[in-house]
Amino acid sequence: MLMTMSTLNAKIPPGPLAEKWSYYKEHAKLVNPANKRKLEVIVVGTGLAGASAAATLAELGYKVKAFCFQDSPRRAHSIAAQGGINAAKNYKNDGDSVFRLFYDTIKGGDFRAREANVYRLAEVSVNIIDQCVAQGVPFAREYGGLLDNRSFGGAQVSRTFYARGQTGQQLLLGAYQALERQVGLGNVKMYARHEMLELVKIDGKARGIIARNLVTGELERHFGHAVLLCTGGYGNVFYLSTNAMGSNVTAIWKAYKQGAFFGNPCFTQIHPTCIPVTGDYQSKLTLMSESLRNDGRVWVPKSVEDAKAIREGRKKPEDIKEEDRDYYLERKYPSYGNLCPRDIASRAAKEVCDEGRGIVPSGYGVYLDFSDAIKRLGVETVKARYGELFPMYQNITNEDPLKTPMKIYPAVHYTMGGLWVDYELMTTIPGCYALGEANFSDHGANRLGASALMQGLADGYFIIPYTIGNYLAGEIFTKPIPTDHPAFVEAEKRVSDRIHRLLSVKGRRTVDEFHRLLGKIMWEYCGMARSAAGLTKARDMVRELRREFWSDVRVPGSANEFNPELDKAGRVADFLELGELMIVDALHRNESCGGHFRVEYQDEGEAKRDDENYRYVAAWEYKGDDADPALHKEELVFENVQLQVRSYK
Amino acid sequence: MKFHLKVWRQKNAKDPGRLVDYTIDNINPDMSFLEMMDVLNDELIRKGEDPIAFDHDCREGICGMCSMYINGRAHGPQRAATTCQLYMRSFKDGDTIYVEPWRAKAFPVIKDLVVDRSAFDRIIAAGGFISVNTGQAQDANAIPIPKADADRAMDAAACIGCGACVAACPNGAAMLFVSAKISQLALLPQGQPERYTRALNMVKQMDEEGFGNCTNIGACEAECPKEIKLTNIARMNREYLTAAFIQE
Ligand SMILES: Cc1cc2nc3c(=O)[nH]c(=O)nc-3n(C[C@H](O)[C@H](O)[C@H](O)COP(=O)(O)OP(=O)(O)OC[C@H]3O[C@@H](n4cnc5c(N)ncnc54)[C@H](O)[C@@H]3O)c2cc1C
Ligand code: SF4
Ligand code: FES
Numbered sequence A: 001m002l003m004t005m006s007t008l009n010a011k012i013p014p015g016p017l018a019e020k021w022s023y024y025k026e027h028a029k030l031v032n033p034a035n036k037r038k039l040e041v042i043v044v045g046t047g048l049a050g051a052s053a054a055a056t057l058a059e060l061g062y063k064v065k066a067f068c069f070q071d072s073p074r075r076a077h078s079i080a081a082q083g084g085i086n087a088a089k090n091y092k093n094d095g096d097s098v099f100r101l102f103y104d105t106i107k108g109g110d111f112r113a114r115e116a117n118v119y120r121l122a123e124v125s126v127n128i129i130d131q132c133v134a135q136g137v138p139f140a141r142e143y144g145g146l147l148d149n150r151s152f153g154g155a156q157v158s159r160t161f162y163a164r165g166q167t168g169q170q171l172l173l174g175a176y177q178a179l180e181r182q183v184g185l186g187n188v189k190m191y192a193r194h195e196m197l198e199l200v201k202i203d204g205k206a207r208g209i210i211a212r213n214l215v216t217g218e219l220e221r222h223f224g225h226a227v228l229l230c231t232g233g234y235g236n237v238f239y240l241s242t243n244a245m246g247s248n249v250t251a252i253w254k255a256y257k258q259g260a261f262f263g264n265p266c267f268t269q270i271h272p273t274c275i276p277v278t279g280d281y282q283s284k285l286t287l288m289s290e291s292l293r294n295d296g297r298v299w300v301p302k303s304v305e306d307a308k309a310i311r312e313g314r315k316k317p318e319d320i321k322e323e324d325r326d327y328y329l330e331r332k333y334p335s336y337g338n339l340c341p342r343d344i345a346s347r348a349a350k351e352v353c354d355e356g357r358g359i360v361p362s363g364y365g366v367y368l369d370f371s372d373a374i375k376r377l378g379v380e381t382v383k384a385r386y387g388e389l390f391p392m393y394q395n396i397t398n399e400d401p402l403k404t405p406m407k408i409y410p411a412v413h414y415t416m417g418g419l420w421v422d423y424e425l426m427t428t429i430p431g432c433y434a435l436g437e438a439n440f441s442d443h444g445a446n447r448l449g450a451s452a453l454m455q456g457l458a459d460g461y462f463i464i465p466y467t468i469g470n471y472l473a474g475e476i477f478t479k480p481i482p483t484d485h486p487a488f489v490e491a492e493k494r495v496s497d498r499i500h501r502l503l504s505v506k507g508r509r510t511v512d513e514f515h516r517l518l519g520k521i522m523w524e525y526c527g528m529a530r531s532a533a534g535l536t537k538a539r540d541m542v543r544e545l546r547r548e549f550w551s552d553v554r555v556p557g558s559a560n561e562f563n564p565e566l567d568k569a570g571r572v573a574d575f576l577e578l579g580e581l582m583i584v585d586a587l588h589r590n591e592s593c594g595g596h597f598r599v600e601y602q603d604e605g606e607a608k609r610d611d612e613n614y615r616y617v618a619a620w621e622y623k624g625d626d627a628d629p630a631l632h633k634e635e636l637v638f639e640n641v642q643l644q645v646r647s648y649k
Numbered sequence B: 001m002k003f004h005l006k007v008w009r010q011k012n013a014k015d016p017g018r019l020v021d022y023t024i025d026n027i028n029p030d031m032s033f034l035e036m037m038d039v040l041n042d043e044l045i046r047k048g049e050d051p052i053a054f055d056h057d058c059r060e061g062i063c064g065m066c067s068m069y070i071n072g073r074a075h076g077p078q079r080a081a082t083t084c085q086l087y088m089r090s091f092k093d094g095d096t097i098y099v100e101p102w103r104a105k106a107f108p109v110i111k112d113l114v115v116d117r118s119a120f121d122r123i124i125a126a127g128g129f130i131s132v133n134t135g136q137a138q139d140a141n142a143i144p145i146p147k148a149d150a151d152r153a154m155d156a157a158a159c160i161g162c163g164a165c166v167a168a169c170p171n172g173a174a175m176l177f178v179s180a181k182i183s184q185l186a187l188l189p190q191g192q193p194e195r196y197t198r199a200l201n202m203v204k205q206m207d208e209e210g211f212g213n214c215t216n217i218g219a220c221e222a223e224c225p226k227e228i229k230l231t232n233i234a235r236m237n238r239e240y241l242t243a244a245f246i247q248e
Helices: A017-027 A048-060 A098-108 A115-135 A167-184 A250-257 A290-294 A304-311 A328-332 A342-357 A371-377 A379-385 A389-397 A452-475 A486-505 A511-526 A532-552 A564-588 B033-046 B118-127 B147-157 B164-168 B175-186 B195-208 B219-223 B231-247
Strands: A040-044 A063-067 A188-191 A194-202 A205-213 A219-223 A226-229 A268-274 A297-301 A366-369 A406-415 A432-434 A616-621 A630-635 B003-009 B018-024 B096-100 B109-111
Touching: A017 A115, A017 A452, A040 A048, A040 A205, A048 A063, A048 A167, A048 A188, A048 A452, A063 A194, A098 A115, A115 A167, A115 A452, A167 A188, A167 A452, A167 B118, A167 B147, A194 A219, A194 A250, A194 A486, A194 A564, A205 A226, A205 A486, A219 A486, A226 A250, A226 A452, A250 A432, A250 A564, A268 A290, A268 A342, A297 A304, A297 A328, A297 A342, A304 A342, A328 A342, A342 A366, A342 A406, A371 A379, A432 A452, A486 A532, A486 A564, A511 A532, A511 A564, A532 A564, A564 A616, B018 B033, B118 B175, B118 B195, B147 B175, B164 B175, B164 B219, B175 B195, B175 B219, B175 B231, B195 B231
Parallel strands: A040 A063, A040 A226, A063 A188, A226 A432, B003 B096
Antiparallel strands: A194 A205, A205 A219, A268 A406, A297 A366, A366 A406, A616 A630, B003 B018
16 A cells, blocks of 8 residues: 555635635636636536536536436436435524534544535535525425424434425435426536446546447547536445445546545445345345334344244244343443444444344344334324335335334445545546535545435535636636547547457356445445454455456447446446455554444444544545555544544443 | 246337247245346346346336336336336236336337336426526525425425326326426425416427327326326316416
């Protein structure tokens, strides 16, 4: 591992925390309307971050091209978010404020995020709600007609806005409609069923992309004065996750290989309440809302024998007497009990299952039991409280959680890591920006619920429209570069060579088979608990798997047709490289913080952070396929909060 | 479980296409329909055959991407569910299952079970929005909205744009989809200024895309995975008539 001293400039504006964003806006360069029309911006991704950015930049007068791999921009993975979106509106008069939202986010992230960015996020959160309501997003309302809020993990105030269990869908449709409006006006050209496969750099600056038309297979060259990557998270490196099937790392991975640094790649969020894996055929995992832990009690049998009997179908949960059950969260964390934070609840489930006390045939599952709540509140109240969740669970598992406990297990859910960006959301490649889950983000080592939607929309609606001007003001004399420029030709050649390499292996094993194997390695060694020995082993395993992939994968069909297996093969090939970088990052970070738990660094099972040595963002620079990446550090300075140990006992 | 599948195979838009027989065995009843298709594709790839192309992404009933016409029904036999929410336990061991793409003039087939639904995007671009630029909004609580209105708007907004309504309709009409958006925005105070131009523009685009007319059959409502109600179509007709009247 190469070590480089900090060369990273986060470009944090001067002045007190609360005035930095205003200061920035007052001093940023502007582009006049006539010049905006001459500037072209490429937006890759149309989730909350991409759709809001594309729409807003087009409203401002820039010429925008937007890309997504689904058949419509409305289908981006943001659509699946259920719970809600945070904003420091303080409509409940319960003492919320911008500072409190900032503080909760910094603390929730275990003090591994940049103060100035997080404060700005909290600051613009209030504008997001105004904008969405104006667009017609049907948020939940009280009888008086005003907006309703609910509370969410990691906060003592009620600041989460929601639209039934479909918050992400409604926010995305709002942004999508704003985007389509600009498409109709001719200000945005939309390229659906297109996948970005390379970033084009000219004289060190991002100047365009190579995209593949997924219907015809044709490669296309697109010029832009700037390129925005809003391509979501890479949780699917684990194969099984709560992400949509197509979520991938390809766009940001290409940028990484062109010189954009990758920030904290190993920071992954594992959500404690998902439906457990039932078989090898399984393609994805389904999240059950965190809110269930309000009334559900988590347990496994005390004895390994009872657990074994359940796994083999000889006993039912009802057969286990009260005194033979281990309500392990209540036992270990008496003051927070079943409501302890995500990372802690997840690790505890793994621990009891590793002891052989899991209750599903695979061994990896625990009970979430509503029987006490039903006794206390009655069936009807419990049913009403969790609305769609019980039928959803029943549809998937064919079991009624009102009659028998739910079975749950943690699953990969979100990636806090992503491309390193400065205060302006620019990567280390000038003119290349990263927004939404694709950047290393404001969530440090752990994200609080309802904060990803907030960040995506903050980045797209309210931050990039200001910060991009500061860069594009210097580009008004740059004429669109013809795409027969050698840089475009070379980039396209890299893409077509790779596609042909994938197709010409003609091996025996399917893409999914490799993806599953990679997922198993990542989950076992770079998942909820990590150790130096395990990570070292895993690194070799991933390398070996990558080698096997390139000598034995079978990709059917050809390059010039609609070929979903080929699309998938390219994504898995990138995951096979990313996996190693995540392992390298996890191995180097000799501390436990947030979702990153290194077994060597703990105090009786609790994460032990090392602020003295690891209070920094790890930003990795690509140095070649066979070389180790170089580490750059952005030291984190905390001037407005006091570093403290999280305790939930 | 064992199944006999008859799957629509069509190389591209120009190919006439045909049903092809497949037999698949050892299917776990807890598999989803799409996971069963994954298993079949895995077998096909290993045998050196062309896997079956189908659209999907979220696999939890919200993105609207999956779109299979199963045994003559859009999204298959289960009520209020998308294809990805359908589980093999809904079928009997040994069943024969027909799997076809959405069929409608306005949704041309791209390959096998994949169709082009971009007409829906163009209808939205024609008017399915409120014209408010970023930064122009007033405080969110400045306009109280009666809970009942907000709830009805939300009911209509639940549409996932899957196109099952079009596929189910013998006329290939898109009325349920279009009316859901027109209703949502017409029910909210923010939607009032553009209320009538919106209805006119969206309906015009719908006609231009080649969707059929509504003859009150109701198949759309019966097959809609999000249970969007026919009353939306009635509201859209009212909006449209009023709009046409105002325009004259
Ligand atoms: C089940 C679930 C529930 C969640 N619930 C919540 C919640 O309640 N609250 C909350 O705050 N957060 C929640 N999250 C997290 C949140 O939904 C995501 O972090 C957020 O929506 C990501 O938005 P995005 O715009 O960054 O990316 P995405 O919405 O993932 O969009 C990515 C876009 O990039 C495109 N794309 C990707 N790669 C390419 C490429 N190579 N070429 C072209 N296009 C490409 C895709 O087509 C897509 O348009 C949830 C996540 C999951 C999985
Ligand atoms: S109305 Fe129903 S069937 Fe039609 S597109 Fe919307 S969700 Fe799908
Ligand atoms: S795959 Fe998203 S709705 Fe079926």
